[in-house]
Amino acid sequence: MPEVPRLSVRDIRKSFGAHEVLRGISLEARDGDVISLLGASGSGKSTFLRCINLLEVADSGEVWVDGEQIRMVQKGGKNRPASQKQVDHIRAELGMVFQSFNLWSHMTILQNVIEGPVHVLKRPRAECVEEAHALLKKVGIGDKANAYPAHLSGGQQQRAAIARALAMKPKLMLFDEPTSALDPELVGEVLRVMRALAEEGTTMLVVTHEMGFARNVSNRVAFMREGLVDSMGSPQEMFGAGASPAFRQFIGHFQA
């Protein structure tokens, strides 16, 4: 029996007013895939990612998570999710890491990490706390559990955010430019954590500008241009001879 892909996105379209940002994007992620999504600013990468967990609602198209389709209806001329409950349930299965970390500033790191498991998944608190400590240790900030986000460096905050997403035991992790807001010397510690996750077999979809990560850690690279997937393939193909001219021009900017 063919394996059900973790994520299947079909023909997503999205316009902001007259500006068509996504013009029909399709993507599939199998279990264990680490897909890097590259592209220039304005190519629609972040919008696409946010359409997957419905932080943006696409105008048309389908999103299937683990074989379950997010049901949509047309209400008042606009595409809307049919059931908030289903949206919440799907979101709980997708982990998201944001560019600006988005930690809850009035809670400690530990409280940030257990918030989802305790209040959304309704799991017993003691269990969640124990797991949270283990996760924080895993991302390298085990001693910061009782600190507040404002006390942590950017890199530490992002790692805490990763731990928070992992605490939900998601089927798929979405990363929206996780290192773009970090000082250069802090980027490495976050990439290390992401690499470790990839090597453990976590299914990841990463919007990034970090070419090193795209080349060395991901097993597939997708290049987006003007709302469409221009080309997609393994890192060897994409960064090697098989690269499309547009992609070659794009990465030309990154060779210093």
Next chain:
Amino acid sequence: MTLAVTAVALLIGAVLGAVVAAAKLSGNRMLVFLGSVYTTIFRGVPELLIIYLIYFGGSSAVTAIGQAMGYEGFLGLPSFAAGALAVGIISGSYQAEVFRGAYLAVARGELEAASAIGMSRGLRLRRIVMPQVLRYALPGFGNVWQLSLKDSALISVTGLAELMRTSQVAAGSTRQYFLFFIVGGALYLILTSLSDQVFNRAERRANRSMPSAMGQV
């Protein structure tokens, strides 16, 4: 009449406010203390009490002066004066805080830049400090105006024939309380919302050099 009282009160308040703000900003301990006492008392004590103080106390004072000059009998402090003075003193304390906050908000860097190019203190005050103080003070000032407008209603207790009193008298004589108070209330609402619009426009004009928070994704 309501507008007249409020306007006069605000002027009195502006003068008092500026003086007190200057006192609180000066480093002189005595002045700071006196300024603080003023703002604490006149923001912390109910307006009604202050109006009683000015009206009754003022009347006593005027009577005493009259007696000293040979006039027997009770001399009342004219209600317009008492009302305007009372609301003026109250708004003065709020205005002092507004001025103080606005002054402190003017970035030090801008002051230093002005000094660095050789502006004299007076010129600096006029060209750099004042316009910025005005800009920062405007929202607070709008608040003070609204406050004073509503405080002026309280002056009705002194019998001044302003809006509140007129409503009261009309209501009492016709026993149509609801109607007249609703009308009175509506008139106040019109006054406040007009003032709101005027201040909003003034604020927008004063802030035209600042980036707008609207329209950012």
Next chain:
Amino acid sequence: MDIEFLSSTMVTLLKALPVTLALFALSVSIGCVLALVIVWMRVGGNRYLAGFAKGYIFVFRGSPLLIQMFLVFYGLAQFDFIRNGPLWPLLREPFVCAVLSLALCTAGYSAEIFRGGIRSVPPREIEAARAIGMSGFLLVRRIIAPIALRFALPAYSTEVVLMMKSTSLASLVTVWEVTGVAQRLISHTYRTMEVFLCAAVIYLVLNFIVLQAMALLEHFLSRHLRAAPPAAKA
């Protein structure tokens, strides 16, 4: 300084203190609950409720408290259906009218303050909560309300102090609280300055207590903003 007069004045005024405190406590608590209802209407999606809330806030912030109080006290009594209704025994009482009017007024101001707090919640933090699967009441309870409260607290403490001062207006609808008693004393004894002094002291002390309580609450809720405690050596 006539100490005897001052102290007897003080005693007389303090006898009215419970009334002032009752007015204050009841109107602040009822007003706060009402404000939460109003702000929920205002930020909810329903157009009609939001419009009603907007109108409510506009009216109660734009008109003087005194008119509102007179409307409740004198105006309501005009209507037959109120006089014959079940609530009349309550609504006849000046005290009830005063509390009702104070609560309605503070609800208007407080709703606007709470709304400002809600708007100050960083959208990113709300997004992070939604991305985890929170929505609806859970989202409000765990994320929006706590953050909004912290932003709204300074402005709300100002409002609470203003409420304390506003209780003085109840004297104009025949409620015998501190200011009302003070006015009566002044008109009997003509010793304005001394009576004013005593009454002013009472209000200043009350305000001080309220401000301290609020400051304590603010301090308790802002641990996340303060500097990190010195790190324990690993």
